[in-house]
Amino acid sequence: MGRRAKNKQAAPQSLAPANDASDRPSAKKLGKRKADADIDAKESLSKRPAKKARENDERLQKAANGKAKTQAVEKGEKLSKSNRRKNQEDEDEDDASSGSSEGWEGVSDDEDLKTKAKLLFHDSDDQEALVGDLDDLDMDGEDGDDDDLLHGPPQELDLGSDDEELELAPSKTKGKKSKQHERPTKIIPTASDDSSDEDEDEDGPITMANMEARSKALDAQAAREAQLDLEELQQAAQAGEEDDDFADEEDQDEEMDGEGGEAEAFHLPTAEERDEEKKAGWPDVHTVQRRMRECVRVLGSFKRRAASGRSRSEYVQQLISDIANYYGYNEYLAEKLFQLFPVAEAIEFFEANEVPRPVTIRTNTLRTRRRDLAQALINRGVNLEPIGKWTNVGLQVFESSVPIGATPEYLAGHYMLQAASSFLPVIALSPQPGERVLDMASAPGGKTTHMAALMENTGVVFANDANKVRTKSLTANVHRLGCKNVVVCSYDGREFPKVIGGFDRVLLDAPCSGTGVISKDASVKTNKSERDFALLSHLQKQLILCAIDSVQPDSKTGGYLVYSTCSVTVDENEAVVDYALRKRPNVKLVDTGLEFGRPGYTSFRGKSFNEKVSLTRRFYPHVHNMDGFYVAKFKVEKRQKVKAQSDESGAVSKGDGAMDVDAEDTKFDSDEDKPYLEEAKRKHMKAKGLRPPPRSKPAEPTLISVKATA
Ligand SMILES: C[S@@+](CC[C@H](N)C(=O)[O-])C[C@H]1O[C@@H](n2cnc3c(N)ncnc32)[C@H](O)[C@@H]1O
Numbered sequence: 001m002g003r004r005a006k007n008k009q010a011a012p013q014s015l016a017p018a019n020d021a022s023d024r025p026s027a028k029k030l031g032k033r034k035a036d037a038d039i040d041a042k043e044s045l046s047k048r049p050a051k052k053a054r055e056n057d058e059r060l061q062k063a064a065n066g067k068a069k070t071q072a073v074e075k076g077e078k079l080s081k082s083n084r085r086k087n088q089e090d091e092d093e094d095d096a097s098s099g100s101s102e103g104w105e106g107v108s109d110d111e112d113l114k115t116k117a118k119l120l121f122h123d124s125d126d127q128e129a130l131v132g133d134l135d136d137l138d139m140d141g142e143d144g145d146d147d148d149l150l151h152g153p154p155q156e157l158d159l160g161s162d163d164e165e166l167e168l169a170p171s172k173t174k175g176k177k178s179k180q181h182e183r184p185t186k187i188i189p190t191a192s193d194d195s196s197d198e199d200e201d202e203d204g205p206i207t208m209a210n211m212e213a214r215s216k217a218l219d220a221q222a223a224r225e226a227q228l229d230l231e232e233l234q235q236a237a238q239a240g241e242e243d244d245d246f247a248d249e250e251d252q253d254e255e256m257d258g259e260g261g262e263a264e265a266f267h268l269p270t271a272e273e274r275d276e277e278k279k280a281g282w283p284d285v286h287t288v289q290r291r292m293r294e295c296v297r298v299l300g301s302f303k304r305r306a307a308s309g310r311s312r313s314e315y316v317q318q319l320i321s322d323i324a325n326y327y328g329y330n331e332y333l334a335e336k337l338f339q340l341f342p343v344a345e346a347i348e349f350f351e352a353n354e355v356p357r358p359v360t361i362r363t364n365t366l367r368t369r370r371r372d373l374a375q376a377l378i379n380r381g382v383n384l385e386p387i388g389k390w391t392n393v394g395l396q397v398f399e400s401s402v403p404i405g406a407t408p409e410y411l412a413g414h415y416m417l418q419a420a421s422s423f424l425p426v427i428a429l430s431p432q433p434g435e436r437v438l439d440m441a442s443a444p445g446g447k448t449t450h451m452a453a454l455m456e457n458t459g460v461v462f463a464n465d466a467n468k469v470r471t472k473s474l475t476a477n478v479h480r481l482g483c484k485n486v487v488v489c490s491y492d493g494r495e496f497p498k499v500i501g502g503f504d505r506v507l508l509d510a511p512c513s514g515t516g517v518i519s520k521d522a523s524v525k526t527n528k529s530e531r532d533f534a535l536l537s538h539l540q541k542q543l544i545l546c547a548i549d550s551v552q553p554d555s556k557t558g559g560y561l562v563y564s565t566c567s568v569t570v571d572e573n574e575a576v577v578d579y580a581l582r583k584r585p586n587v588k589l590v591d592t593g594l595e596f597g598r599p600g601y602t603s604f605r606g607k608s609f610n611e612k613v614s615l616t617r618r619f620y621p622h623v624h625n626m627d628g629f630y631v632a633k634f635k636v637e638k639r640q641k642v643k644a645q646s647d648e649s650g651a652v653s654k655g656d657g658a659m660d661v662d663a664e665d666t667k668f669d670s671d672e673d674k675p676y677l678e679e680a681k682r683k684h685m686k687a688k689g690l691r692p693p694p695r696s697k698p699a700e701p702t703l704i705s706v707k708a709t710a
Helices: 003-007 037-045 050-055 057-076 081-094 111-120 125-141 146-151 154-158 163-168 197-203 208-239 242-259 271-280 285-300 312-327 331-338 343-352 370-379 420-429 446-454 468-480 530-549 574-583 611-615 670-687
Strands: 359-363 382-386 394-400 415-417 436-439 460-464 486-489 505-509 560-565 587-590 617-619 629-636
Touching: 271 312, 285 312, 285 343, 312 331, 312 343, 331 343, 370 382, 370 394, 394 420, 415 446, 420 446, 420 505, 420 560, 420 617, 420 629, 436 446, 446 460, 446 468, 446 486, 446 505, 460 468, 468 486, 505 530, 530 560, 530 574, 560 574, 574 587, 574 611, 587 611, 611 629
Parallel strands: 436 460, 436 505, 460 486, 505 560
Antiparallel strands: 359 394, 359 415, 382 394, 560 629, 587 629, 617 629
């Protein structure tokens, strides 16, 4: 348990811009934080984009006064996890969104899958490695985390999950009167975000009558926000390097501290000192905070601020080590996540993982309309608002006097409790009425039921999940929501398209590490190792090839695959997509059609990916105030086996519009992952005090699809 995790659980964070113009890090949070709790609380609020700080200064001040009190108490104490949760509940009596995911988790049983996978791949060379992998997962099972690994993060699965579990979800506001003006942050900034408390009172609660007008106002506000963001970005670009501006502020702060005689010169521990410190026990939380702040500051302007003789990597190492300690991650994962962002932004990401995401529901349009649902829930004392203009079925719940997972409307299937990020892959896939669609890893069915609704209960959705136990909650949700076009089945996804193929569209919401949903399942912080990522990536690569092969390229209306995960790591996202592009030249990436999200990486730490990977989209808790998520959309075209033909001049040409596809080259390539898997296994054995076998000789490099150009 990290210092941060022990000591602090803030209220839901700043408003998150939905447009890409504002997809940049806001003020450098940690750098601004003082150990002083009051200031810390204010700064937590200051994470709002600068324009909001300008426009909402008064409102923020008010809010800060309230929050600072609570946080001051929290800061000073070391709380156990349960105490922390309790504290959060008390603190958030007025905060309907916080902590509500607790207790929704579906616990899955992977026995079936493991047995099945062993049977399935017993005969196949390609799959041998996988059988080994699953055995390895068994070893992990000793640590109790193989369930996650095989079945994806439970918290992602919770969000549309089992009824009983939802009913357990505590309503933080039970018995409290709905107070529109005290609502927490929202996923998308809207008109009311920028209005003062008085404005909000004037607007009053949402009713059926004013909902449309309110929606329009939200859209207009979002457009204004986008414009402001753009202006801000332009100003920032003109003003020069942001980090330096920020650092200057810090310098001033420090000078002031110095005047008060409080500032001490910062000493970056050496590697030996760090080791000693670890043995002796970590320094107090204030020291760690200060050190992190200093490291961020120095790394923001290294040449100017670094102590002489100290390298950048020393600061980075210290910072990662402190992040791991402070937020409670294993160092491997802390480093992996840290590497995804610029330094100051990384801190924002880790901070965001300490804060619950807003509670959101998806209207089931098979049963009701959003405005009718909203009105019915408002009448029950639920305080809610449309999520944003990018979805016409989502509602964000701010507070509720009834358990949101047990209202008559919920039981009648009028809505699904579902994370906003989970809407995205379905919006991207955009299944059409009358189509044949496969949801390859579908339990507990949040996305399946969304697709069934978009298809207006026509056509057919094959909802598959390898885990039989989990298909029970899937079936329950399918029934509750009145989906009549869904066929539930339970195969290992890697059996498709042998089981059945020829789909107009396929969704592969892949089993993943869950690094995007750490705020819901903190166990991810410590139970994911290098080996897990290697195994998961391997499984995801196998699944994606099967998903591609299950799409009907001739489909008159579709021919699409959407690949998604609730993880932010490159191994599970861009690397998998890039692999699919290499192995299946008959697919291409297309625009997801999603209005926001950051582009996928085209290069990352020395690895280069297909440049079209920038069409894929990344979503982050600290940027979009939704779970970390990744979405890629492929168009599958006809496979053409065209051998290269030399023209008369001897030059090699391809057939008209054809791709070079060689059956051998496009099989799943276990060899590609083999070294990583082996290395991971060696490390695992070493960690267990076992002697790893000698490294096998690296295989001769193989030629990939180069027949035409050879
Ligand atoms: C991220 S969850 C899916 C969530 C689901 N799409 C939803 O929206 O409710 C991943 C799912 O993959 C399933 N799974 C794991 N390995 C699988 C495999 N080899 N084939 C098919 N499904 C698998 C897990 O049981 C888990 O339910």
